[in-house]
Amino acid sequence: MTKSPRRTRQVPATPEAVAAAAESLRQGGLVAMPTETVYGLAADATSDEAVAAIYGAKGRPVFNPLIAHVLGVEAAREHGRFDADAERLARAFWPGPLTLVLPVAATCRVSLLARAGLDTLALRAPDHPVARALIEATGRPLAAPSANRSGHVSPTTAAHVFADLDGRIDWILDAGPSRHGLESTIVACLTAGPTLLRPGAVPEEAIAAALGRPLAQEPKTRDAPNAPGQLASHYAPRARLRLDAVAVSADEAALDFGGALAGGPDRIRLDLSPSGDLAEAAAHLFAYLRALDESGAAAIAAAPVPRRGLGAAINDRLRRAAAPRGE
Ligand code: TXA
Ligand code: MG
Numbered sequence: 001m002t003k004s005p006r007r008t009r010q011v012p013a014t015p016e017a018v019a020a021a022a023e024s025l026r027q028g029g030l031v032a033m034p035t036e037t038v039y040g041l042a043a044d045a046t047s048d049e050a051v052a053a054i055y056g057a058k059g060r061p062v063f064n065p066l067i068a069h070v071l072g073v074e075a076a077r078e079h080g081r082f083d084a085d086a087e088r089l090a091r092a093f094w095p096g097p098l099t100l101v102l103p104v105a106a107t108c109r110v111s112l113l114a115r116a117g118l119d120t121l122a123l124r125a126p127d128h129p130v131a132r133a134l135i136e137a138t139g140r141p142l143a144a145p146s147a148n149r150s151g152h153v154s155p156t157t158a159a160h161v162f163a164d165l166d167g168r169i170d171w172i173l174d175a176g177p178s179r180h181g182l183e184s185t186i187v188a189c190l191t192a193g194p195t196l197l198r199p200g201a202v203p204e205e206a207i208a209a210a211l212g213r214p215l216a217q218e219p220k221t222r223d224a225p226n227a228p229g230q231l232a233s234h235y236a237p238r239a240r241l242r243l244d245a246v247a248v249s250a251d252e253a254a255l256d257f258g259g260a261l262a263g264g265p266d267r268i269r270l271d272l273s274p275s276g277d278l279a280e281a282a283a284h285l286f287a288y289l290r291a292l293d294e295s296g297a298a299a300i301a302a303a304p305v306p307r308r309g310l311g312a313a314i315n316d317r318l319r320r321a322a323a324p325r326g327e
Helices: 015-026 048-058 073-077 084-093 129-138 158-165 204-211 278-294 311-322
Strands: 009-012 031-033 040-044 067-069 098-103 120-124 171-174 185-188 195-198 240-242 252-256 269-271 299-302
Touching: 009 158, 015 031, 015 040, 015 129, 015 171, 031 129, 031 158, 040 048, 040 129, 073 084, 084 098, 084 204, 158 171, 158 278, 185 204, 240 311, 252 278, 269 278, 278 299, 278 311
Parallel strands: 009 171, 031 171, 067 120, 098 185, 240 299, 252 269, 252 299
Antiparallel strands: 031 040, 098 120, 185 195
16 A cells, blocks of 8 residues: 655644544544543544554554544444443443453444454543544544554654654644553453453553452463454564663663662663652653663663552563564
8 A cells, every 4th residue: 555645733632623633534534642541543443444544654464453432331332242341341440541342233333444354342432631522523433553653662742653653644632741651451351251451551450349350361372362462572662671670781771660770870761750659650661661762772671660550561561562573
């Protein structure tokens, strides 16, 4: 597919800008929208052409399905079939950073391309006033992956989006840094019962508490991940990432947590949270990975981050960023 260059307009997310972006979406345009997790690259989920343009702009493999964003459970019911567990989770966490993978409803209007041909669909009701206004003004579900080039870390600022997608999309609605800084938690509610497909901004413990029982874990098959985008090296920076470091060598950049990293006249050091706060660390993670990568260091030494609560998702993203390329 040849892609003609687009004029990318990066603007503050005023009501006028949201209205113009919604009009662009109705015409098949591509709009980077702020959400409470990360910036998403939105298109009309009911249009094959618009959804195809998302894959083209990101360089994303078409076997990797997209999340359809809606206002809430009423709108979601048109597209996915809710069992009792899915109802409970939507009631507890929507609007918010939880994505539900459900069997497709007979009335589903989401493009087969957005679903990558699957008979399941990922649905999320975001909790960000701009994303919600955009969905409402467009009057359609919005397919939106994270607004980065495929293989890069997710964008948590409009500037990150611009760096990755200038000339490939129509609008970037700037509403400042993303609140959570980590993508949504993905839970499948299919025949096997609620199953964690991707750790994210809602801690697994909170989901288990809402369900009254633990989540099943996705089987660890590297060849056929249940969330197809979860390939090991999906979030890779250019620099090599060294996990659970206790010291930094002279040629490394440092990704610290709670001031734990000793040593070195390190080239550059960023602390995810000097006070050891996991929510603060999550909000800084992708921006700091980008900044350390841009410092030109060949390697980044990352301090250990506790695995409880949001730490599970932070460690998941760090592991992926450290994985060898080409997997
Ligand atoms: O926080 C988020 O979830 C952000 C914002 C923009 O909403 N979106 C996001 O989208 O992270 P994306 O495309 O980067 O990641 C969505 C993940 C992918 O790994 C994809 O494979 C998985 O969801 N997914 C989508 N539909 C699926 C389905 N039917 N079954 C299993 N996994 C699915
Ligand atoms: Mg992504």
